[in-house]
Amino acid sequence: MKFLKQFMLLVLVLLNLQLFGQQPVKPIEITTDKLSMIFTVDKNQRIIYHYFGNKIEGSRQAFLSRGFIGQPDSNDDLAPLAFPAYGGRYYLNPALKVTHADGLLTTDLMYEKHEEVKLDNNKTQTVLYLKDRLYPIYVQLTFTAFAKENVITQSAKVTNKEKGNIKVENIASSYLPLHAESYYLTHFNGTWAHEMQQEEEKLNHGIKVIETKKGVRATQAQNPSFLISLNHPSQEDFGDVYGGSLAWSGNFNLSFELDESYRLNVVTGMNPFASTFTLSTNDFIETPEMIWTFSDKGRGQVSRNFHDWGRKYGMAHGDKVRPTVLNSWEGAYFTFDEKTIKDMIDDAAKFGIEMFVLDDGWFGNTYPRNSDGAGLGDWQTNVKKLPNGLNNLAQYAVDKGLQFGIWIEPEMVNPDSELAKKHPEWVVQSGQREKLTMRNQWVLDLSNPKVQDFVYDIFDQTVKQSPHISYIKWDANRHIDNVGSTYLPKDKQSHFWYEYVRGLYRVYERIRAKYPDIDIQLCSSGGGRMDYGAMKFHNEVWPSDNTNGLDRVFIQYGANLFFPAMATASHVSTSPNHQTQMMMPLKFRFDVAMSGRLGMELQPKDIVGDEYDFAQHAIQDYKKIRPTVQLGDLYRMVSPYNGTNWAAHMYVAKDKKEAVLFAYSLAYHGRTTYFEEKLKGLNPDKNYKVVEINKKPGSRTFDNDGEVFTGEYLMKVGLRLNIGDAFASSVLMISEQ
């Protein structure tokens, strides 16, 4: 009986296919626990991008038919393709543009086959194989679906089997067509000490492009992560929101083209600008991965998907809580000797800090690194400042119960350095034109394998100086201009942007193969390299050189839309703040820093009296909430952008037994206004004790401190906090009873 039913179904399907001339290719479905991405193959063997959104659970018959049954031929051509190449009737910004060996400008991709492989219980890889209808150009689209995290990554590969060279003028990682009444794009802009500033705008007809051409420090001014909300500005807990993030640390281009059929065409990938790639016969080029997620429950769930995915797949050791850090930079800058550092280590130990990081200024002898004007490139310990070497310091830290870390910036060189004199050809340069400095430095040409070896060796040699070095802060303090390479041949100069990043990743890969367990911080003048391409090899990012509490509320809000709290290093610094000159209470500075990976970046001797006790307690309290902050789910309650001058969010442990709430006042509020918010993410059926931590001596912000409430009450009625003053703040620990 069952067999008969199946047979009848098959006959029906085949009949249907025959009637409409369709090839018997079933819809290609890429699914996670909650999402479906669906492609179909039309009668012309084109792969149609059918759907990406909430999972389709019902009948598949509808998918076979939609897009061609009952539609005139011309409509077929309007169906969005999986990977639109320039050619045929496609006139929008293409995902692929190739000039063939014979000079032909157009490409017409057709379906060849597809393969699906279950990589493990959570990951499924689907590869779509396409080929040009007339020319031996092969395209592979690789999708990896992460079931539990509801993330799908996509990348593309083009292989040339033509008899001569082809030119790849544009190859995106992904194309996504959307159709709705309106589209709202949330994207991020910035500058030094002001990264990840959110902007949301309604997209109108034409093309909105977010891009960089800077090569290095690529995410300082724009970030390759974004949200698209359908039909209304994105909301925290409802509405259709797509989240995208390109895993690439170089030039990127995200284009959002609203076309005449009111479709939004989203093309994301490396920036094709000045990057034509010549492929000889049998050669190929592969794109970085585009990371996609979606939720019909707003941007909150989109962030949680990114965080779950990031901790498991997008960064190093995302399952282990991070140590608290004292970094020497703002406390000592370039001016220190062994005693300065040992005193800082002593003080860090008294505060209960777990890692000491020696920042810039420890190296260079012929050209000592006493400012940012010299020494970069000469990675030998400065014998005047540190006569007993790094191992002596690292050993000292370990004896005091701390781990030890060190700063490097191996991609760069000061003109005043032995390295620049020895290898001027390693510097990125545009022929005979002037080599322009920025922060008194040049960039080394990582497209050159010898430079890759050098950069790898710097890491290796630095770590080898002591068995106690367990953390590296990797910096990159300028972008690329006046581009050019002495290594790449003259007809391949336009490969530079691609080869630089590939070179960097090759170095990262070698480092991680040898040092899988070392902690590495990703820094590029602060958040200049905040992307999942680099993050994969790192434990955390330094989101900004701006350590001012108020500014950090905004910067961390932006960064934590895509990266989990454990990945955002957040350090308490001194007041007035060195970057902004603003004064902030120590409590506010701690309350902001404790919402990420807590650290300090100051001279600990400057914290005295009551503030000393406060800081010591805050560090202890952080260790109590750390697993929830670093490994829990983020629920945002009040956005700092909403105009109320309050900001609040919570972290809730996966088992919902612990939660922590952070609330900040960003300005003075009138006497009669008050902060009251409903909590999120708790178990309504459980009782929770709510305890305020990090209290200023003799004051509190929560009148019901220590009382027990049901989860339902907290989520339906909410809590009131006395945080009306400018830079008042509150941290509540919420524990199941």
Ligand code: GLA
């Ligand atoms: C960059 C980093 C800082 C610090 C300095 C050192 O600006 O972002 O944190 O390491 O370099 O020169």
